[in-house]
Amino acid sequence: DAGITQSPRYKITETGRQVTLMCHQTWSHSYMFWYRQDLGHGLRLIYYSAAADITDKGEVPDGYVVSRSKTENFPLTLESATRSQTSVYFCASSETGAWNTEAFFGQGTRLTVV
Amino acid sequence: AQSVTQLDSQVPVFEEAPVELRCNYSSSVSVYLFWYVQYPNQGLQLLLKYLSGSTLVKGINGFEAEFNKSQTSFHLRKPSVHISDTAEYFCAVSAIDPTSYDKVIFGPGTSLSVIP
Numbered sequence: 001d002a003g004i005t006q007s008p009r010y011k012i013t014e015t016g017r018q019v020t021l022m023c024h025q026t027w028s029h030s031y032m033f034w035y036r037q038d039l040g041h042g043l044r045l046i047y048y049s050a051a052a053d054i055t056d057k058g059e060v061p062d063g064y065v066v067s068r069s070k071t072e073n074f075p076l077t078l079e080s081a082t083r084s085q086t087s088v089y090f091c092a093s094s095e096t097g098a099w100n101t102e103a104f105f106g107q108g109t110r111l112t113v114v
Numbered sequence: 115a116q117s118v119t120q121l122d123s124q125v126p127v128f129e130e131a132p133v134e135l136r137c138n139y140s141s142s143v144s145v146y147l148f149w150y151v152q153y154p155n156q157g158l159q160l161l162l163k164y165l166s167g168s169t170l171v172k173g174i175n176g177f178e179a180e181f182n183k184s185q186t187s188f189h190l191r192k193p194s195v196h197i198s199d200t201a202e203y204f205c206a207v208s209a210i211d212p213t214s215y216d217k218v219i220f221g222p223g224t225s226l227s228v229i230p
Contacts, residue, residue, distance in 0.1 A: 041222060043158075108157055
């Protein structure tokens with residue numbers, strides 16, 4: 001199916017464990033983004049990528065690692081999960097990265113750290 | 115730096131009534147403005163955007179928004195809401211800079227509940 005898909009949709013993990021959230025897009029968009037959504041904060045940018053092998057930090061990168069070996073995939077790894085990382089995570093992609101073009105969002109991954 | 119304020123965290127409205135969701139922003143540079151909608155258990159979807167030109171922007175599902183530069187506002191309106199409009203609505207602002215894709219700021223969201 002065309003579009004942007006995230007997996008898993010729901011995840012419960014324990015404090016200190018490593019967890020990876022997957023994001024896959026079929027449009028060959030150059031830019032991909034990871035956001036977290038928390039009540040009262042809207043969406044906050046964690047990391048973004050302008051192309052394969054090019055990534056950069058957003059507003060709240062601490063505790064997260066990303067990689068982008070292929071254009072279509074942009075996994076987000078929590079190296080040692082903490083309760084404060086309980087959130088809903090959204091992946092997005094954009095053709096140009098400039099925000100005069102539309103960004104497309106995945107359905108989100110609800111992560112609970114216990 | 116930019117910031118976005120959505121003063122109303124929750125807006126209940128009866129079906130077929132009009133609604134306005136408020137968005138104010140601050141920025142030292144010119145901006146693009148957006149409204150996104152998030153239906154339950156789904157990702158965000160673009161409703162409409164203001165890039166330049168006419169200050170009245172029409173979007174999908176009968177929504178429109180008006181850019182008011184003097185008041186730094188971008189309020190979203192719909193003349194008659196439907197049950198299916200129940201969702202979370204996010205206002206977002208971006209500096210007009212092709213390299214500032216890391217500087218899109220989202221507001222905290224407004225939860226619209228349409229009452230039958």
